[in-house]
Amino acid sequence: MMLTVQDVTKTFAGGEGDLPVLRGVSLSLDRNETLALTGESGSGKSTLLHLIGGLDTVGSGAIEIDGHDITKMTDSDRAALRRTDVGVIFQQFNLIPSLTVAANMAFQARLAGRYDADQAARMSDALGLTPHLDKYPEALSGGQQQRVAIGRTLVARPKLVLADEPTGNLDEATARQVLDQMLDLVTETGAALLMVTHSQSVARRMKRQVHLSQGRVA
Amino acid sequence: MTWTTLTALLSHWRRNGLQFFALISGLALATALWSGVQAINAEARASYDAAAATLGEGQFGQLLPRTGNRIDQATYIALRRSGWQVSPVLEGRIDTTQGRVRIVGLDPLTAPGNVAPVGMQEGTSLDDFLTRGVLFAATDVADQLENAVSQRIVTDPSAAPGVALTDIGVAQDLLDAQGTLSRLILAPEQPMGRPDLAGITPDLVLQPAQDAGADRLTDSFHLNLTAFGLLSFAVGIFIVHGTISLAFEQRRGMVRTLRALGVPLGRLIGLMIAELVLFALIAGAIGVALGYVIAAVLLPNVAATLQGLYGASVAGTLQLRAEWWLSGMAIAVVGTGLAAAGALWKIAHMPLLSSARPRAWAVASGATARRLGAVAGLLFLVGVGIEIRGKGLALGFVLLACMLIGAALLLPLVLRGAVTLADRQARSVVWQWFWADTRQQVPGMSLALMALLLATAANVGVTTMVSSFRVTFVDFLDQRLAPELFISAEDAAQSPDLEAFLIDNAREVLPLLSVETEIAGVPSDLFGARVGPTYRNNWVFVAETPEVWDRVARGEAAVVSEQLARRAGLWTGDAVAVAPGLSLPIAAVVADYGNPLGQALIDEAVFSDLYPDRVPTRFGVRTDDAAGLREKLVERVGLSDAAIIDQARIKAFSLEVFERTFTVTGALNVLTLAVAAFAILMSLLTLASLRVPQLAPAWALGMTRRRLGRLELLRAVVLAFVTTVLAIPLGLLLAWVLLSYVNVEAFGWKLPMYVFPGHYALLTVFALLAAALAALWPALRLARTPPSDLLKVFANDR
Incomplete structure (x- = not known):
């Protein structure tokens, strides 16, 4: 199993007392599998994704990635895991504005120490970014920036791809195009994909769907 | 990973060249002022040491x-x-x-x-x-x-x-x-x-x-220079702090991304520190080189100053000394560390999932300003405590630091208050928007305005001190150089005949009798005075008792200089031992500016009893016909022209020495103000990119880009005006501390303080001009911002 989430809880401190966001969530994801995490706003989708990515820490429960319980890891170990095994695609792209498209796409692979120029070239071709490699992110449209973010993650060949509404900021046609490309490339690299989305049409493109409601799997 | 991360960090500066320029030049300027002053000090000190080592003087x-x-x-x-x-x-x-x-x-x-x-x-x-x-x-x-x-x-x-x-x-x-x-x-x-x-x-x-006397005075001079160097460095550090804060604020997104992609926080902070140290070393090297130029330009004046005032010889050329290269580089690194500490702390404690949008500069809350105001209040209280209870030169500088830092921290609160007041008076919607927007800009411009506040206050303070010194000194010269001619006998043998001739041909003859001695533990000159109308009419005392001159003439009292009185802890009415076995009450204390030794004055007859072998070889002469007397002395007595000095020449020489002393001060004043103007320019330029999203809605609602540009210019001038108006009382307070506290502790005398409204008005105009010039370029850039850039603000995909 690539990913196992067991009885995970998370509570945030709020102005009016503690706010439980996740109340014992469990799910699993196999290698080469795609899973859509759906649910209304505030259901805890993004929070769960951040916990799986090691960007935040759980209240209780366990999260295993490729057999390693990340809830027992140090901050530095979780950072190492993100460098090598987990790729995160954000809704806001989170590109490095001072690096070119080419440098952004190569960035995570270089951090992981497994940059392959040929593979990066194939990826940029597949994503239609080759003409824009020397440009800076500010010169690209939103759809193009999201493709760069996807490319950055997949060039690093992570075992698990976490995507937080990657098409949420794009128009329908662009969103469809970007999603197609992402799914093709995930299949090609053999990674597992967990995608947070509130769009049913996007969710239907995944092999499995898990619906969250009020912090629980519905 | 390290190299990849460092590349990403450095790419920020490559894409933000102006910010990089502001950082490097701010730090270089700060280091230049500091190391320039240190170079002058080091060179002067080395000259004393060489003189002492080779001559054994003192x-x-x-x-x-x-x-x-x-x-x-x-x-x-x-x-x-x-x-x-x-x-x-x-x-x-x-x-x-x-x-x-x-x-x-x-x-x-x-x-x-x-x-x-x-x-x-x-x-x-x-x-x-x-x-x-x-x-x-x-x-x-x-x-x-x-x-x-x-x-x-x-x-x-x-x-x-x-x-x-x-x-x-x-x-x-x-x-x-x-x-x-x-x-x-x-x-x-x-x-x-x-x-x-x-x-x-x-x-x-x-x-x-006599190892202490001259050393103390020259040390005082160096102390003043060091204080200026520190003040200038502080102004520079404000620039660096502003630039680093802004840069780190803009890199919040990048930091978040890097961490999300797996760069450990410790490595990231370490690389940021390495990056800053690298910049500090580059800027430090440039700054030290610039400082060398400043020192080379100013050193001849410093040499003339020390020679003229204190008789200390300083070579008028500069040598490259390893210690001030090293100290310059060290201060650049330490200064960068100080300026960056807050920003690094914020990065270290920033949650990984926090907002990536730059926020602190744009929306710093009124609560922050109030917190800073509270710290300022605390610093003012410490300052008041020192003024009431403190003693010693070091505490004097702590007092200055409390006042200056306190005022700088108070500035955002005062500016917010002033803008809120103006907002309440605004009637039209444009002015209401202008004041509201100005209030929002205060946090972003605070550091640059603090730099302007410090620079202007230092300028007011130092100019007030120097000008007060000048006015007092000219009065002092009029008092001390009242005789129209000063005449030197060729030797002691010629003296009695010369004196007899002068008595016959002049209105009043004042023999200049003196001996170097030690009075109340202070190295001093003891003078024997022939009390007459000149002393009675011209000498003005800092403190006196009734019938000063009558008592001195009767041999019943002495007059002492302020330095001697303060150093020995004596004042009018106290007895002072002017010579072994002779104690006299102090009838008056007289100001004696610029003299390294203490002075005591007793009646001529008492002096002759103490030192019967001392014969006066110099005379001050009161006459209505200085030219005629000079002619007679040359023709009848056979004196050379060089033996006859007229008062005007001495006064001119003394004033020349004095003016040279403060050329250095003036030059540092101009430089400090220039650095402050640079701070404003850099903060406005670096803020300009953040301004586009704030101004775009106003443009979309019908305000032209030209008008927006004009309002940007006006905003800078208004903020600079309020800052300068605040700087004037702060500067006067600074002058008061320098004259009434630091000067007494360093030099041993207190100076009366004069106020120079004309100068302050001129300085205000200069400060506003500097701010307007600094704001002009960013305002022009803004006025020429292409509509496409403004439209991007409203684009869905932004």
């Missing part, structure tokens, strides 16, 4: 002739034979084609400790020195002597400025003074049971070692 007690300026060599031999450990010195000047050179003859075999040419200590043959005749001098003096003497000249860069050292025999030949000496240096260790000095020679007086 380190050892000395025997001087009671009258005249020569000692018979036989007296020296008699002292040596009787067991006194003394070493002869002969001094004089010889003419060269390029001016006069001071020749100092020594006897290295008997000279104590380190009284010897430095070069000789490094291996030059003693035989050469003693037998063939060698002169040791710095390069410029060696060049001067090249064709003037036949002896070999050894260039010694560490030799005292303006001096050539040689063997006493060679000096006697060169100065045509065979068989005579100028003074005898006393070795610190003298044999027990040696005969009494007066028993061997009654013609010599003992001058004890």
